[in-house]
Amino acid sequence: MVSPILPLTLDGVELRRAGRRILGPITLTLGGEGISIVLGPNGSGKTSLLRCMHGLERLSRGSLGWNRADDQVRARQAFVFQTPVLMRRSVIDNIAYPLRLDGVPAGRARRRAADLAETIGLAVTLDAPVQVLSGGERQKMALARALIRAPEVLFLDEPCASLDLASTAEIETILARARDAGTRIVMSTHNIGQARRLADDILFLDHGRLIEKGPGPAFFVGPLTPQARAHINGDLLP
């Protein structure tokens, strides 16, 4: 039995750019299972928090530790960016790429990519260049690429930011299925409806600080801070 990479512990994590603090200090433990939704207004540090957790940013202060401290930690996480990164390859080769990095032979990697594409409902010509995909299909492709290694933790940065309702629903179905299969999901969104539908717990950020954390249903019924209440109600704040 391989030991899990969770829990993830953030201790006084701070991120600064050009002398300006854009995140933190944040102290937090991420464990268990389910979907954590990161909420907050623009510039509150949602993306920065996800990037710090995934190791894409060098911390200015504080520390971050996983349950394991080996190479497997990065390989067992995946990240879906707000704007999908389209590699100059076919759809199927984009999805299969992480397996190719792991040394899986091309034929086997492509077969697994094709199976996964079918499972998540990516009904496109898989040999076509990825640029022909629509916005929703691109995000599904990025999700498939992230899921192909069966990650233990999946980070998503506003994956439905520019998608229509139908594509959003499809992405949410895929995420719910991944959660049920045991993948721990941490996702930022501006969509309050989506947060209500998916959140097992909420991390609410404001001006780079984690000001509220708790179970999703309780957060939406009775937020503890005026900022969270205003955010849920869609109030315009100065």
Next chain:
Amino acid sequence: MNDLFDGLGQALRLLVTLDADLIEITGLSLRVSLGATVVASAIGLPLGAWIAVNRFRLRRTVIALLNALMGLPPVVVGLVVYVILSRSGPLGVLGLLFTPSAMVIAQVIIVTPIIASIAHQTIRDLWADYHDLLISLHATRRQRIVTLVWDARRGLLTAGLAGFGRAIGEVGAIMVVGGNIEHATRALTTAIALETGKGDFAMALALGFVLIALAIAVNLALHMLSGTERSSRW
């Protein structure tokens, strides 16, 4: 104007009759320039990619130097290679002076900075797009470079073609280290210089037209082989 038409006519005549001398010097030009381009690509493409994806001290200086070396004066390169390969030079023992190998060496020095510089620019742009993904997927440094070189292959082909263009049209360096020896180191460009010096402008122009046709043919052939203009595929 008459010289131009005479040159064109003579070029056609040389081509149609498969003139033996023309075939020989065209073959040597192709061998030397393609050989130099292949060697320079083998050095320049990974070098450009490595500089694009790594941060190190003096990186900016290296990039500036690489860009500056794109304008290396061929005659000076030829002179330096001549001194190194001459009997009293450090590599004189190899006996390479006035051979096609010496011409290839000189052209590799001229062409490598061009290929490396264009490759660096191409890969740097792609690296900006791929950076977060490749870091996120835990790609090793070698895997990153292989991925970038493969996915940027169209742009890198342009780098190679730019290098070949410089090599096939180069005269100063190969004249100095090759010596323009008939049936040994005479290439199209050095033959043009010789015929011009002799006052045989029609022949010089004929060789010039062949040279231009050759450069265009190689470019078209490489584009067709790599499928650059097939927009539906990478």
